[in-house]
Amino acid sequence: MAKVLQVTNLRTCFDTDSGTVRAVDGVDLSLEEGETLGIAGESGCGKTVLALSIMRLIPSPPGRIASGQVMLDGVDTARLSDEEMRKIRGRGISMIFQEPMTSLNPVIPVGEQIAEAVRLHLGLSRKDATGKAVEMLKTVGIPSPSERAKEYPHQMSGGMRQRVMIAIALSCRPRLMLADEPTTALDVTIQAQILDLIDRLKEEAKTSVVLITHDLGVIAEAAQKVAVMYAGLVVEYSSVRELYYEPRHPYTVGLLESRPGPRGKGARNRHLKVIPGTVPNLYELPPGCPFHNRCNVVMDRCKMERPEYTEISEGHYVRCWRISP
Amino acid sequence: MKIGAYEDSGSARTLLSVECLKKYFESRSGFLSRQVRLVRAVDGVNLRVFKGETLGLVGESGSGKSTLGRVVIRLEEPTEGRILFDGRDVHRLPKEDMRSFRRDVQIVFQDPYASLNPRKSAENIIGEPLTVQRICDGRERRERVVRLMEVVGLTPDQMRRYPHEFSGGQRQRIGIARAIATNPKLIIADEPVSALDVSVQAQILNLLKDLQRDHNLTYIFISHDLRVVENMSDRIAVMYLGKIVEVAECGMLCGEPLHPYTQALFSALPVMKPGERKERIILEGDVPSPVNPQAGCPFHPRCRYRIRVCETQVPALTRTGKGRSVACHLIGNDASGQGEEERGAVI
Numbered sequence: 218m219a220k221v222l223q224v225t226n227l228r229t230c231f232d233t234d235s236g237t238v239r240a241v242d243g244v245d246l247s248l249e250e251g252e253t254l255g256i257a258g259e260s261g262c263g264k265t266v267l268a269l270s271i272m273r274l275i276p277s278p279p280g281r282i283a284s285g286q287v288m289l290d291g292v293d294t295a296r297l298s299d300e301e302m303r304k305i306r307g308r309g310i311s312m313i314f315q316e317p318m319t320s321l322n323p324v325i326p327v328g329e330q331i332a333e334a335v336r337l338h339l340g341l342s343r344k345d346a347t348g349k350a351v352e353m354l355k356t357v358g359i360p361s362p363s364e365r366a367k368e369y370p371h372q373m374s375g376g377m378r379q380r381v382m383i384a385i386a387l388s389c390r391p392r393l394m395l396a397d398e399p400t401t402a403l404d405v406t407i408q409a410q411i412l413d414l415i416d417r418l419k420e421e422a423k424t425s426v427v428l429i430t431h432d433l434g435v436i437a438e439a440a441q442k443v444a445v446m447y448a449g450l451v452v453e454y455s456s457v458r459e460l461y462y463e464p465r466h467p468y469t470v471g472l473l474e475s476r477p478g479p480r481g482k483g484a485r486n487r488h489l490k491v492i493p494g495t496v497p498n499l500y501e502l503p504p505g506c507p508f509h510n511r512c513n514v515v516m517d518r519c520k521m522e523r524p525e526y527t528e529i530s531e532g533h534y535v536r537c538w539r540i541s542p
Numbered sequence: 543m544k545i546g547a548y549e550d551s552g553s554a555r556t557l558l559s560v561e562c563l564k565k566y567f568e569s570r571s572g573f574l575s576r577q578v579r580l581v582r583a584v585d586g587v588n589l590r591v592f593k594g595e596t597l598g599l600v601g602e603s604g605s606g607k608s609t610l611g612r613v614v615i616r617l618e619e620p621t622e623g624r625i626l627f628d629g630r631d632v633h634r635l636p637k638e639d640m641r642s643f644r645r646d647v648q649i650v651f652q653d654p655y656a657s658l659n660p661r662k663s664a665e666n667i668i669g670e671p672l673t674v675q676r677i678c679d680g681r682e683r684r685e686r687v688v689r690l691m692e693v694v695g696l697t698p699d700q701m702r703r704y705p706h707e708f709s710g711g712q713r714q715r716i717g718i719a720r721a722i723a724t725n726p727k728l729i730i731a732d733e734p735v736s737a738l739d740v741s742v743q744a745q746i747l748n749l750l751k752d753l754q755r756d757h758n759l760t761y762i763f764i765s766h767d768l769r770v771v772e773n774m775s776d777r778i779a780v781m782y783l784g785k786i787v788e789v790a791e792c793g794m795l796c797g798e799p800l801h802p803y804t805q806a807l808f809s810a811l812p813v814m815k816p817g818e819r820k821e822r823i824i825l826e827g828d829v830p831s832p833v834n835p836q837a838g839c840p841f842h843p844r845c846r847y848r849i850r851v852c853e854t855q856v857p858a859l860t861r862t863g864k865g866r867s868v869a870c871h872l873i874g875n876d877a878s879g880q881g882e883e884e885r886g887a888v889i
């Protein structure tokens with residue numbers, strides 16, 4: 218099957234006053250048609266920067282893509298002109314941002330914003346586009362859509378704004394959708410609605426999805442592939458099933474174990490398993506494996522040499538000297 | 543409403559009792575608008591907290607959890623109703639009792655970045671309540687701070703550092719050290735781990751468990767993360783639009799939620815088992831606003847079981863069995879043998 222997205226050895230840096238931050242530091246990923254890839258990782262590990270790098274939307278300066286390749290449907294994006302890239306961003310890839318308020322125009326009614334996107338990408342007339350916008354609002358589950366279309370973003374709740382973003386993203390039936398924490402700011406019942414929606418529309422348009430979230434539960438439900446990031450690196454990548462049932466990287470294992478699950482009796486008095494220490498500051502990363510100072514199976518080598526990204530079984534990659542010496 | 547039918551376990555075990563509590567805010571619809579709207583943030587809450595337990599408080603954003611906590615520790619005045627702490631009305635305490643109340647009840651906030659004064663050292667932040675409450679000062683205070691820092695897993699040589707020099711998890715430890723400095727009886731933990739990195743959350747949850755065991759603390763644990771609440775709590779109360787819709791022992795509530803909203807909440811929770819997709823109840827519509835709420839049950843516009851009466855009458859929180867109360871017409875009307883006199887039960 219064709220790879221919709223293939224990322225090879227991608228590095229993105231920011232040159233700041235206090236030094237260079239290597240926000241994405243050698244990432245390899247791939248995604249097939251109709252699949253969802255979950256990207257998990259803690260705050261600051263480079264998830265958003267990775268998504269922006271794929272979109273070629275890194276603010277420069279201070280940011281720059283230092284090395285690597287991003288292929289969309291077999292086309293190397295570095296070879297495309299800005300104009301061509303802009304076209305792809307409209308029709309080929311859509312992005313749903315972490316905070317929808319920042320990407321919606323506050324002074325234009327939401328219906329018009331959807332209509333504008335539809336007009337641009339599907340070449341509809343103004344009137345048809347307006348009709349299509351209302352239809353999209355209905356599809357994403359907004360009640361009384363023709364009235365709601367006239368409202369401004371600030372008149373809507375966070376969940377509704379997020380649905381407007383999804384309506385815009387999907388009205389163009391993109392090949393690839395990057396969703397950056399689309400439900401993090403939302404309540405669980407609304408989160409369920411949004412995930413359901415992404416899933417349904419994914420089926421209809423065969424869109425491939427990159428779903429960024431720090432919630433491993435969301436990924437377990439929504440994705441087929443998963444990449445776990447730590448300090449700018451993908452430390453483990455595999456099918457969702459394999460990662461949850463046979464996690465290999467000590468960080469993945471720790472994350473899965475420290476998450477409170479449905480409890481048995483007396484859980485209140487039992488300790489949760491923990492990963493000691495804290496997430497390292499990207500400005501002062503230790504040499505070697507970035508996880509070594511929190512790792513419970515650390516070896517001398519881990520303190521010196523960065524582990525290689527190794528395929529340990531088909532489609533299962535790990536960056537750890539313990540697992541793949 | 544009549545308050546009665548307490549659990550026979552009796553009031554001796556009760557540390558905090560919230561009775562018919564309402565907290566309304568006035569809010570203007572626009573900068574220039576004269577129109578004042580009423581936000582019913584807490585709208586008739588009855589709740590008891592027992593000594594030594596953790597009461598989990600869950601509910602969607604805006605359901606009134608933080609407001610309830612803030613009224614309990616007297617950061618806000620109630621609009622109606624009262625709060626009894628150790629049997630005494632919190633908002634009518636004489637001055638000298640006020641001092642001991644301030645000592646006995648503490649709060650830990652969600653955002654360890656915003657809740658600590660950036661211009662104070664860790665020592666001063668943790669020690670401040672000791673000075674304010676005139677518990678100790680000077681060298682004695684320093685010794686206490688050293689011990690508190692050790693208890694929460696900080697090293698005392700970090701005492702002179704300022705908040706920005708600590709990580710999020712460490713800052714939350716400072717907030718916790720400050721909260722336990724006065725030897726409180728009750729701690730309200732308002733989303734204490736929500737702002738922390740996932741890999742650090744378990745550390746703080748374990749710390750809270752240890753402190754509870756060692757110091758006999760009672761917690762009101764507020765969180766929107768059901769898994770965390772489930773792990774921490776003895777009992778859980780579910781809030782919706784300013785009202786408690788269900789309160790029950792943790793295992794009961796999580797194992798067999800009764801209120802349609804609690805059911806939806808648990809069914810929406812992702813399970814960590816890929817491939818084992820469960821049936822989800824997808825609620826229609828949005829969380830409604832606490833401004834000008836509709837008549838009847840607050841949940842009825844989204845409820846798939848609603849019947850006529852739900853649109854007109856607010857269901858009372860009713861005891862449905864040992865250790866559980868639910869506010870739902872369908873469940874209240876169940877022929878469970880519970881009589882009318884059980885209505886308005888507080889547990």
Ligand SMILES: Nc1ncnc2c1ncn2[C@@H]1O[C@H](COP(=O)(O)OP(=O)(O)OP(=O)(O)O)[C@@H](O)[C@H]1O
Pocket residue numbers: 231233238240258259260261262263264265266267276279280431499
């Ligand atoms: N414009 C910028 N200038 C300097 N550093 C930046 C910039 N944008 C991002 N970074 C740094 O890059 C790193 C990765 O940031 P990124 O936003 O990708 O994290 P994230 O994984 O999306 O985190 P979160 O879960 O909090 O959204 C961070 O250390 C951040 O400080």
Ligand SMILES: Nc1ncnc2c1ncn2[C@@H]1O[C@H](COP(=O)(O)OP(=O)(O)OP(=O)(O)O)[C@@H](O)[C@H]1O
Pocket residue numbers: 567568569581582583601602603604605606607608609610766832
């Ligand atoms: N000082 C205030 N003035 C006006 N309205 C207020 C005030 N404080 C809270 N509210 C409103 O009261 C309602 C309940 O807010 P509260 O912060 O208690 O909710 P919450 O359950 O803690 O939500 P979250 O999960 O988002 O923290 C909200 O609609 C909020 O906007």
Ligand SMILES: [Mg+2]
Pocket residue numbers: 264265266315397
């Ligand atoms: Mg991000």
Ligand SMILES: [Mg+2]
Pocket residue numbers: 607608609
């Ligand atoms: Mg709150």
